[in-house]
Amino acid sequence: MKVDLYERIWMYAVVVMLAAFFTSTAIAAARGGIHPPSHVETINPKSAFSDPRLAPQGVAVDQNGHVHARVIGLTFAWMPAEMTLPAGTPVTFHVTSTDVLHGFQIVGTNGQAEVIPGYISQFTTQFDAGDYLIACNEYCGVGHHTMASKLHVVPREQWHAPAPTITTSTGGQHGGH
Secondary structure, three states, rough: OOOOHHHHHHHHOOOOOHHHHHHHHHHHHHHHHHOOOOOEEEEEEOOOOOOOOOOOOEEHHHOOOOOEEEEEEEEOOOOOOOOEOOOOOOOOEEEEEEEOEEEEOOOOOOEEEOOOOOOOEEEEOOOOOOEEEEEOOOOOOOOHOEEEEEEEEEEEHHOOOOEEEEEEOOOOOOOOO
């Protein structure tokens, strides 16, 4: 089959451009430590409320002073319904679902995760003082539009931290409010 010279030039140019795009993406990901999200931490959805990694739900502080927010999604609610966090402080969210796929989005921030039954999604972010809406951005059924929670972020000096009750090592004691 005869391919016109200009067609061959365009085919080679496209191949070179695609190779350059894929190579630059791979280099940027390797240098920046950017990897696709993975679900390494699993959980039994039926026992999520009693699992020590997520029970009780809410805000906790570990032995190193890091703030954690443990949230469980179920048809059509986030547990807990409200949380208060300190402004300007990194907060690690641990989120799972007991039933169907949900989308955990803290509206107006970069806090967002896909919440899949059987897995614990985790991300860390920080906030400016104010009130934020936590919404489900993944259709989860007829009551999807009612699936919302509130996040109150107060200045650090006004925040009352729960007693340090969770450990960062494997196993150990968990708690919080």
